[in-house]
Amino acid sequence: MIQQLSPTEPRPAEVDPDAPRVRFRHRYRSGTPASGSNRAQWADAAKGVCILLVVLWHVVVKDYLQIDWHVGVPVPGFWGALGEQFLPLRMPLFFTISGVFAANAAQRPWRLGARSRIAGFLYLYAVWLLIHTAVLAAAPQLPTDRATSALGLLEQLTITPSNLWYLHALALYFTIAKATRRAPWALVLVPAAALSAVAAAGLLDTPGNRAGLYQNLVFFLAGLYLRPQLERWAATASSRRLLLTSAGYVLALAAMAVTGAQRWFGVWPAISVLAVIFGITAAARLASWSALSNPLARLGRITLPIYVIHMPVLALLHRLLVVPVSGLGGSAQGLLVFGYPILLTGLVIGLSLAVHRGLLAVRAGWLFALPGQRRAEAAR
Template structure:
């Protein structure tokens, strides 16, 4: 129903070294008036991390669906695989725009630091992680040539992914670029930065720019990162005052926008996709704020949202190896056996991929491979959520 604009996402996925959390400094001797403000800040931290947790789940689920699930030869006589594909498409305007908006909110303080600090801890840190994991992905994905995903198959292709056409890890590349832009333009009027970024998003979404690989996502999401960075107080207030009525209105608006775009075929009309993404982000912030009131669900999601980096960088190699292992056996099952697993397969495999990614992360840390998640010589920072 809605076209796929990006190859990866989460996306996603703040580095550990770069792992990004919403930190609020604790002050000694708080006055009674400051205590409620601090409590509100903590509340907002949980909704933002919970939103990140949902986003990383959607990233993994989308990759599971399009890169594994829809590649299986299902012979069950009912269109369940098509349902999963269509469902995943409905979250495309939400997933990465919301992720980058939250990243921008978390980046607001970091972007005010001196150039030398930002250049090393953020820009160089994200580029380092991108380069390291690009090499790892290139090697591992070569062992699973059947997985339909971007990969470098030559030295020139690898050079292109390192420089002008980012790979599935494009979120890390984008954060380095976005931090550079945010820092370089910090003294300009916000409208002079946001308006061109919005225009770039609209132009790219309308197909008016050449966007090989994952350049489309790179062009389209700058405006959301900057909006999160510039509008942090307004976003926090919106989340703090989210009501059930507002949730109903924003969710209805999102469904209406998706339906109208699909019925009219307006996905590539100039400005339509960014506008729908704005509606999606408003809904996402509202839903995350309301979700944070149910701690039994929001706390696990928030914990997941604080460790998005290892999931983001590890999940694709894990998925590639599982795809190679499962594709033929699952395709060869009889119709009855496939019928038992076809509906829950994407959920189960997504959970397995996330669990294995975190297990690999713990194993790497146990063997002192923390340099895979942080630029050596820098302390771990929480920069973008």
Template sequence: MIQQLTGSRVAELPPDETRVRFRHRHQTGTTRTEGRSQRAEWADAAKGACIILVVLWHVVVKDYLQIDWHVGVPVPGLWGTLGEQFLPLRMPLFFTISGVFAANAAQRPWRVVARSRVAGFLYLYALWLLIHTAVLAAAPDLPTDRATSALGVLEQLTITPSNLWYLYALALYFTIAKAIRRAPWALVLVPAGVLSAVAAAGLLDTPGNRAGLYQNLVFFLAGLYLRPQIQRWAATASRRRLLLTSGAYVLALAAMALAGAQQWFGVWPAVSVVAVIFGITAAALLARWSALSKPLASLGRITLPIYVVHMPVLALLHRLLLVPVSELGPSAQGLIVLGYPVLLTGLVIGLSLAVHRGLLAVRAGWLFALPGPRRAEASR
């Protein structure tokens, strides 16, 4: 599960643009409002692309590769390999944009940050952890982290976050951002970068999703501290820069794979930095192509329901489809093996949004925001 930037105004977003964008309220229309800058549009588009990649990866790993394919061609393995190439991009980019939009929030009083960000994200994490635990019990064959006892739930609530770790991480990262907001950037980014490198190298015990928690703090803080530079980079994106950054990303991936350097100290964070630079450049250029950027940006503004609902939806679909698809003949499987992950990803996202709309229709908005006089929106 990464977030957004700005546009026609040179550096600053309107105050509301800095609020967390896991929006739970239904919005009529997806066109850019007058107050939304182009840079906010591209950042929303980047979020939309990232949430699609997150769901696609879960579809491939947790469902597609579990099917008994007998088609005589290595298409399933190719999908798995393709998904792995986006691992350094998805969450680092998401957290970088989250950090950019945390800049204004970190300046607010502790009581505001504690409720709207820290308590808000912890509430969503705990609530949906219980929901996931209950639903995933009905799909025991889905290969995913799950709590199977009260002690397991307690562990996921505290020290070993579940598949919902992005929410857990945002609560922790906002606390850190608020606490160190006046510290020089070097005193913050260097230790966070070292932590990322240590975790990626396997030098820390990282059960469950702790690795992601350790590795992505540096990207959130980079977005927080380097916001002006990130905005300028996006505003001046060019096709030449896209060619250079995409080439650098491909070369970095190839070099890491050929050398088997995924766990060499500092290599994975360095490749992720290259990936984020490429992602920002690509999203900024994409924002100039409204036919594609507008749907992605619209999706990027409602990432919370997709993020929290898609795993239970996928679990139930996996239980429904695993045996029938595995029992299809080679000819029938050959017709669907290539497009299956794309179709199932679209179905999972569509059903997740339908569930979201249905829950809002029955006044269950408390499932997507901390209840209270001022409902905290979930952040980008």
């Protein structure tokens, strides 16, 4: 079982799940982390759930809803609506956990963090952007952002990030956290919260994935600055608190839907805060159920290869499947329509991890870490 420290105990230098390095080998097959790791089970499980929801959402909107379903029941609409209910949870919780894990690194000198946290993530973003651009050109039917010109590629590299925007955001967010680390946390979080509210209300131009970039800075910074409070919240999570937070999240979503308040100033960030509180509570309670939390935690420790590989895999599968599945008869589609998103999500993740293992086997670890990074870290 993973050792969990009390929220008052200082954590030693920990294995960092967000620092890009070739440690994403599949070494956690026993259900326990590598020795010496002090990673919290709830945080890894939360990341595992987040990456599942990310892939599921992409499967639903980019493949499942593009199929011509003629089954006479509104199941595709159900899957689309269900995915939308997790929009305030997926990336805000993902970035909050990333901020929690980045708290120690933000206190270290620039020279120790700039290579892995800033240069490392920007390197990965650039490398995989080129790969995505090439692969997505072979699947033009997939509805997703893609660069179709040199100028478009330059724009995605700089100001309007692609589907890989999480990597771009981590480098930017960590730079901001380092630059403001001596400032009172309120002076950093309040402007970030205002930016999130302004972007969510549609008051800023947000082409591509800029909206996510603007809206999630506050959650990364909250995870970084409020780490002790978040760890204490997770350590004291109870079934009663889980019931209350889940009810609050559901009621807030219902109220937003009834009133059409999604674009009201401050509403979306406020609901995302409720979602993150619920997500941390649920992950903490889940940590006591090892049969489910252990596989999710293992998945949460290998999010990088899934994140960067799943879109090209999905694009190629979409090219292979969309026409044949659309052409099936009503009875055959009736057998597929309910479970198709779950089956395809599992297939995409499985193939992504298989590709990752294959790339490592042929010594292409440079696709998952800045070259020389492991040697630099070993010399510290």
